[in-house]
Amino acid sequence: MTAGRTAAGRDAARPSGHDVVVLGGGVAGCVLASRLSEDPGRSVCLVEAGPDYGPDRSGWPVAVRDARALTRADVWEHGVPVHRYRARVLGGSSCVNGCWNTWPSAPDLAAWRAAGGPGWREAELDRHREAAVARMRLRRVPDHEVSAWGRGFVTAAAELGWTEVDMGRTGGPGHGTPLVNALDGLRWNAAFAYLDPETRARPNLTVLADATVDRLAVGDDGRIRSAELVRHGRRHSLAADTYVLASGTFGSPAVLLRSGIGPAAHLRRLGIRPRIDLPGVGENLVDQPAVFVPMTPRPGLDAALAASEAVGDLYVNRTLVRAASSSCDDGSWDLHLVPSAGPPLFGELPPGRYEAGFSVLAMKPASRGHVRLRSADPTDAPDIDPGFLTDPGGRDAAVLRDGLGLVGRLAASPALKALADPVPGRSARDLAARGTRELRDALGTYWHPVGTCAMGPPDAPDAVVDGEGRVRGTANLRVADASILPTVPASNSQLPVIAVAELLATTFQD
Incomplete structure (x- = not known):
């Protein structure tokens, strides 16, 4: 066992460089690095492609700390379709998302157990849910953070028959508020939660930022020999006993593919030697596709809304409804209906004017897309196609129309009709009347991609x-992020x- 404070370069690479290297410093990577380094006899290196703003959260950029805004500074690409947004910063998506936390349905958890085995029992996941709630300081939304639009939405939802439910647990349809990792305007991201100054001071933990993972060197026996990185324009090799990919639903499959692990035919077309033929x-x-x-x-x-903004209480989204479409199983839900009101997410409005509306989100889509390489170059962004509304039966479009x-x-309820008017040609009725192709052109996303390194039983x-x-x-490689979830949760x-x-x-064993 070796301590891991120094980043290894190509000449310094050796099998005992680290016990565990975690490749990706997003939400999952921060958790893994923190938990695995609790054992002082295990050396851990956490690698992140983006910046690490340090252990003192007051030194982080104001835009990253602000829970009221969705910063787009620390992302992989700019000027791209919204479904391609990917955080590139220590803390990952927790630094750029809406700070919302809700829990899957019972059927979601049952499907994961069927794929992952008995270790994925609902009670076991609930135990770890409680640990996550504590570390992320998740809390109920206080009343003063619910805007006039949100209050009207709750009134309307109750009038239409939805009862209040706990969004932080399994259950059924209903209205409520998410748990939020926002503390009086401070975004409590995963780096703050899991890589606090005390954790960072551990002599067996190294945080290596601004380092892009190119590929893994795979031996003929399936054992990973090293992780090949690019940092500040120079190439490095990082050696470990165990490698854990936590680069996200888009990044983890891209690293595997560049390493020769994936569909052999796709790899050969790119001039990459297939090392392990894994079609999935x-x-x-x-x-989850969205219509606004x-x-x-x-x-x-x-x-x-202006009055809320003046006192620092204007949060765009703070309430939601879990709803069931006509094709949803009894007792579950396959829709989120989310009211929003505040500064526009895209574009600008004059002072004192705000955007308002609703997002309709299909939570359990049947459509499937893919992540593939355009080339073997790690700086070349992958081909990301979410495949929205491509299911042959048209179920996803029907769910959105519901x-x-x-x-x-x-x-049309009295509580909301008094606050805002439909936009001609873009009302809910107008959008529902569109054909599937036109509806697809209007889609956004909830930004919850999963599944590209799906787990499953041996057969x-x-x-x-x-x-x-x-x-x-492989002998010493794992993936531990959203990409392993075989189905998207509701x-x-x-x-x-x-x-x-x-x-x-x-x-992980000692």
């Missing part, structure tokens, strides 16, 4: 990893991914 790498991409229904705020709503119908009823032909994240055909993904990382950290 990069396939099974699933994300804009509304025109009336003067009273603009004034109320959601639009529900939003139309909410918008699952397209599974990439087992229930402990071990990559098939929830936001941050809380379940943190709980999964907590779970997987317990499977």
Whole structure:
């Protein structure tokens, strides 16, 4: 066992360089590095492609700390379709998302157990959910953070028959608020939660930022010999006993593919020598499509939103409904209906004017997309196709139309009709009347991609990893992030991914 404070270069690479190297400093990577380094006899190196703003959270950029805004400074690409947004900073998506945390449905957890085995029991995941809630300081939304638009939405939802539910647990349809990792405006990201100054001071933990993972060097026996990195324009090799990919649903399959682990035919077309033929790498991409229904705020709503902003309490989203489409199983939900009101996410409005509306989000889409390489160059962004509304039966489009119908009823309720008016040509009814191709052109995303390194039992032909994240055909490689989830949960993904990382950290042996 060796301490790991010094980043290894190509000449310094040796099998005992580190006990564990975690490749990716996003939400899952922060959890794993923190938990695995709790054992003082285990040396851990955490590698992140983006910046590390340090142990003192007051030194982090204001935009990253602000829970009221969605910063786009620390992302891989700019000027791209919204489904391609990927955080590139220590703390990952917890530094750029809406700070929302909700929990999957019971059928979601049952599907994961079927894929991952008995270690994925609902009670076990719930234990790790509780650990995640504590470390991320998750809390209920206080009343003063719910805007006039959000309060009207809750009133309308109750009038239409939805009862209040706990969004932090399994259950059924209903209205409520998410758990938020926001403390009086401070975004409590995963780096703050899991890599606090005391954790960073451990002599067996190294945090290596600004280092892009190119590929893994795979031996003929399936054992990983090193991780090949690019840092400040120079190439480095990092050696370890165990390698853990935590580069996210887009990044983890890309690293595997560049390493020769994936569909052999795809690799050969790119001139990459196939080392391990795993057809499922990069396939099974699933994300939650969204349709936004804009509304025109009336003067009273603009004034109320301005008053909230003046005292620092204007949060764009703080309430939601878990709803069931006509094709959803009884007792579950396959839609989120989310009201929003505040500064526009895209574009600008004059002072004192705000954007308002509803997002309709299909939580359990049948459509599947993919992540593939354009080339073997790690600086060349991968081909990311979410495949929205491509399911042959058209179920996903039907679910969105059901959601639009529900939003139309909410918008027509007295509580909301008094606050905002539909936008001509873009009302819920207008959007629901569009054909599937036109509806697809209007889509956004909830930013919860999963599935590209899916786990499964030994007889699952397209599974990439087992229930402990071990990559098939390799001896010392795991994947431990959202990419291993074979199905997308009917929830936001941050809380379940943190709980999964907590779970997987317990499977490492001393």
